[in-house]
Amino acid sequence: MWNDDQLTILLKIIREAGSEILSVYSDNSNFRVNYKDDDSPITKADRLANRIIVRALKKLPVNFPILSEESEKPPYRERESWTDYWLVDPLDGTKEFIKRNGEFTVNIAHIRNGVPEMGAVHVPVSGVTYLGKKGSGAWMVDQDDITKEIQARKMENSPSSIKVLTSRSHSNDSLDNLVKDISKEIGDTEVVTMGSSLKICLLAEGKADLYPRQTPTCEWDTAAAHAVLAGSGGEIFDANFRVLKYNQKSSLLNPNFFAVADPNFDWGKLL
Structure with a gap:
């Protein structure tokens, strides 16, 4: 079990947002989809979860800026001075x-x-929540509060x-060719498709080895x-096997990356 008040607070906040999302998910009359300027979908659940999370984070004693997918994005000239901030996706x-x-x-x-110090994925x-903190560990908590270190x-x-884990909604020929090359090199290659950040959490849980991403995130x-x-x-590495960092440029797009369970393995020879 962790010994960190901030992780405990994040668990409470993220569960509240998840509950609000489920209320929309189970109500067909509320299930309307709109589209943003970049043609990505947004629902009532995205907005409600964002409101809950932003309000709760603003009440915390630490006065960190908040960067959320569903809120106005500050320009980089403002963001580049941030040392600490919250980075939020209310519905990934x-x-x-x-x-x-x-x-x-x-x-x-x-x-x-630029480094993820602490994170929660619900x-x-x-009802499962994944929690992690740099240098401290990672945990999985079920809806009954049964906790195990992962x-x-x-x-x-x-x-x-x-x-190997791949995206359910985003694939391309380059990724398909990479998986074929891995299969030729190793032989027994199991490929599992899945949505959202769950893929990275499965790596953390010890249930997979690699998640290559070659489409935008x-x-x-x-x-x-x-x-x-x-x-x-x-760890997560960019295409040059440097640790993926955040808020380093004007664009909020990640480069292509490799999320790996074992950062000490020589992935460069395989990929």
């Missing part, structure tokens, strides 16, 4: 929410100097099998789960 996997497959999450991360349908698994030096899509993965012993 809106497409999965619309499809009603349950693979959507609520994400809250505390970023310090799965409203299952650890990412290690790769053998010459692995005979690998489990935003920083709020990955930051909270990145904190969980790092707390469990894993």
